[in-house]
Amino acid sequence: MSYRLDTGGRFIDRSAPRSFTFNGKTMRGFEGDTLASALLGQGQMLVGRSFKYHRPRGIVASGSEEPNALMNLGRDKTFEPNARATTTELFEGLEAESQNHWPSLEFDIGEVNAKLSRFLPAGFYYKMFLWPRSFWKHVYEPIIRKSAGLG
Numbered sequence: 001m002s003y004r005l006d007t008g009g010r011f012i013d014r015s016a017p018r019s020f021t022f023n024g025k026t027m028r029g030f031e032g033d034t035l036a037s038a039l040l041g042q043g044q045m046l047v048g049r050s051f052k053y054h055r056p057r058g059i060v061a062s063g064s065e066e067p068n069a070l071m072n073l074g075r076d077k078t079f080e081p082n083a084r085a086t087t088t089e090l091f092e093g094l095e096a097e098s099q100n101h102w103p104s105l106e107f108d109i110g111e112v113n114a115k116l117s118r119f120l121p122a123g124f125y126y127k128m129f130l131w132p133r134s135f136w137k138h139v140y141e142p143i144i145r146k147s148a149g150l151g
Helices: 037-040 108-115 123-126 135-148
Strands: 013-022 025-031 070-073 078-082 094-098
Touching: 013 037, 025 037
Parallel strands: 013 094
Antiparallel strands: 013 025, 070 078, 070 094
């Protein structure tokens, strides 16, 4: 189902369709679309998860101020992290993946943090993961980075 208007849009050329993938799913947009406008046009409202509690996030702005639509673009040698979907021009074959979720955007295990929020006050990680010191590099840091979406 398309959420697009049949006409209008100063920058979109409806005679030049573009296909791209978002989280492995093939989608369509048009020349002149940004990644964000193409996602919204395809009905993809959920584009990421919040940092701490993994709450669902959608697109709320149309420029570089957009806080929720950070994407990983490409893979291997062409990989680019933290690209803003609202400023990324759509092109044929674009591969985009949302950030900060596991195993999928729609079903994120990290959502359990919202249920545990009472036990996770601001800054709890600054005191909790100090000891034993030898655990930091190989245990604590990888888990924290993965859950934060920081790779």
